[in-house]
Amino acid sequence: MSTTPMIEMSGVTKAFGAKQVLRGVDLSIPRGKSLVIIGGSGTGKSVTLKCILGLLKPDAGSIKVDGVEVTKLSARQRKKTLSMFGMLFQGAALFDSLPVWKNVAFGLIQGRGMKQTDAKEIALEKLRRVGLTPDVGDLSPSELSGGMQKRVGLARAIASEPDIIFFDEPTTGLDPIMADVINDLIVECVQDLGATTLSITHDMASARKIADRIAMIYEGRIIWEGDKDTIDISGNDYVDQFIHGRAHGPIEMQILKP
Amino acid sequence: MSNPLAIIGRVFLNSLAEIGRLSQFAAVAVIHIVRPPIYWRLALQQMWLIGYNSLPVVGLTALFTGAALAQQIFVGGSRFNAESVVPGVVVIAIVRELGPVLGGLMVAGRVSSAMAAELGTMRVTEQIDALTTLSTDPINYLVVPRLLAAVVTLPLLVLVANIIGVLGGFVIGTERLGLNAGSYLQVTIEFLENADVVSSMVKAAVFGFFIALMGSYHGYNSRGGAQGVGKATTNAVVSAFILILLANLIITVIVFGDQA
Ligand SMILES: Nc1ncnc2c1ncn2[C@@H]1O[C@H](COP(=O)(O)OP(=O)(O)OP(=O)(O)O)[C@@H](O)[C@H]1O
Ligand SMILES: [Mg+2]
Numbered sequence: 147m148s149t150t151p152m153i154e155m156s157g158v159t160k161a162f163g164a165k166q167v168l169r170g171v172d173l174s175i176p177r178g179k180s181l182v183i184i185g186g187s188g189t190g191k192s193v194t195l196k197c198i199l200g201l202l203k204p205d206a207g208s209i210k211v212d213g214v215e216v217t218k219l220s221a222r223q224r225k226k227t228l229s230m231f232g233m234l235f236q237g238a239a240l241f242d243s244l245p246v247w248k249n250v251a252f253g254l255i256q257g258r259g260m261k262q263t264d265a266k267e268i269a270l271e272k273l274r275r276v277g278l279t280p281d282v283g284d285l286s287p288s289e290l291s292g293g294m295q296k297r298v299g300l301a302r303a304i305a306s307e308p309d310i311i312f313f314d315e316p317t318t319g320l321d322p323i324m325a326d327v328i329n330d331l332i333v334e335c336v337q338d339l340g341a342t343t344l345s346i347t348h349d350m351a352s353a354r355k356i357a358d359r360i361a362m363i364y365e366g367r368i369i370w371e372g373d374k375d376t377i378d379i380s381g382n383d384y385v386d387q388f389i390h391g392r393a394h395g396p397i398e399m400q401i402l403k404p
Numbered sequence: 405m406s407n408p409l410a411i412i413g414r415v416f417l418n419s420l421a422e423i424g425r426l427s428q429f430a431a432v433a434v435i436h437i438v439r440p441p442i443y444w445r446l447a448l449q450q451m452w453l454i455g456y457n458s459l460p461v462v463g464l465t466a467l468f469t470g471a472a473l474a475q476q477i478f479v480g481g482s483r484f485n486a487e488s489v490v491p492g493v494v495v496i497a498i499v500r501e502l503g504p505v506l507g508g509l510m511v512a513g514r515v516s517s518a519m520a521a522e523l524g525t526m527r528v529t530e531q532i533d534a535l536t537t538l539s540t541d542p543i544n545y546l547v548v549p550r551l552l553a554a555v556v557t558l559p560l561l562v563l564v565a566n567i568i569g570v571l572g573g574f575v576i577g578t579e580r581l582g583l584n585a586g587s588y589l590q591v592t593i594e595f596l597e598n599a600d601v602v603s604s605m606v607k608a609a610v611f612g613f614f615i616a617l618m619g620s621y622h623g624y625n626s627r628g629g630a631q632g633v634g635k636a637t638t639n640a641v642v643s644a645f646i647l648i649l650l651a652n653l654i655i656t657v658i659v660f661g662d663q664a
Pocket of ligand 1: 162167186187188189190191192193194236
């Protein structure tokens, strides 16, 4: 197996108008490994994922997917790269004009040209894997609870068995038991598919379960990265404050500064 | 507070930038029409949504306008003992101007807003991003079917509007104003030329393009939650109205400008 990291970001910056969100993000995820990014609200976690996917164009820096620089790809080449990815969006982002099963099968039907009947079978199987019965498949996404939508989004992300899967807050809005089911599922995905995963979460239990490595983002930079076992002994005040959820610490100081 | 000249300058520059972005969006959309895949099913679905659902409002508008027009022309014409011009002026006015313009405006009110709201919601709920990650080009999947459908459907709607508009004039003319039914129809047909019908259809197709373009552009680029979607909806309708009226003037001047 080659040793090029599956995803490699260096010096990635992104601003929206005057607002500098990413200030030089450096990240590297080896093939088949699971990285979890933790960090406060609005620190640019989702923006980081969207830059890798090409949904946002970074202002500077380099992003390599499987060794290929993706920031300068043409639309056509990008499409090829995108077919390696599955993504669970923070708000699920289900297509509300389509029934649930078509949402799950979307990438198979539209992206890969699979026959509807075959795709439906796979879709129902993926739904079952995330704990949803086949009758849910015929409902409209707007008829589902938030947690169910999340699970459908998850089923959609893994339906085409991609090489790289992004999970943007996969367990937010789920009850603790379902959250753990989802965590198990993510771990399985990495093991079964050999997928490389990048997850964002605020849920430390989830991070500890699904991560090989954990990185903390703060003010648009990765301020700490290490194996998940070392997070409790990181010696980093920001990380300590975050994982223990303390209201007081260096992060609050920054908020009060201006 | 601010220098008024600076404000004018800023507004001017912003409008230029907006026109630039819009033209770019239009160019990208048109390029995607010739770049497969084309989602014909979605285009047909849009044709149904645009065409069938707009028929009642477009038909009623044409009927009432044709009728009112006949009444006014009769009153105006009778001052010169020229009541017989009613059928000719009605058909010219409806087919050349009022059918396409009023039809276009009515459809814009319904369709541009609906498109902007739908695509805007898809944008702010990240459904458009999700399309991209599922290897589906959102321009091909969302914008092209709407453009194709509107360009094809608007001429059909306007054709119906023209016929109903003339019919409205006919009903008032024969039932209320005492004009002879046979000669009303004969004069109508004599007055109508091919160029009138062709220009009417061309206008309708162009208006259809702008209706779908404005709905798509404002929806696709909407920002900032429900409020952003609301703004996109309003902007789509207003800009579609303006473009329709402007395009109408330009086409009228080109087609009929050098007729004596
Ligand atoms: N399309 C955009 N236009 C303008 N600003 C944006 C856009 N997307 C994100 N931002 C801004 O970038 C910042 C980071 O956003 P991001 O969504 O990455 O946060 P996050 O770290 O994922 O937070 P959360 O945990 O709350 O999801 C926010 O302040 C947000 O306002
Ligand atoms: Mg986020």
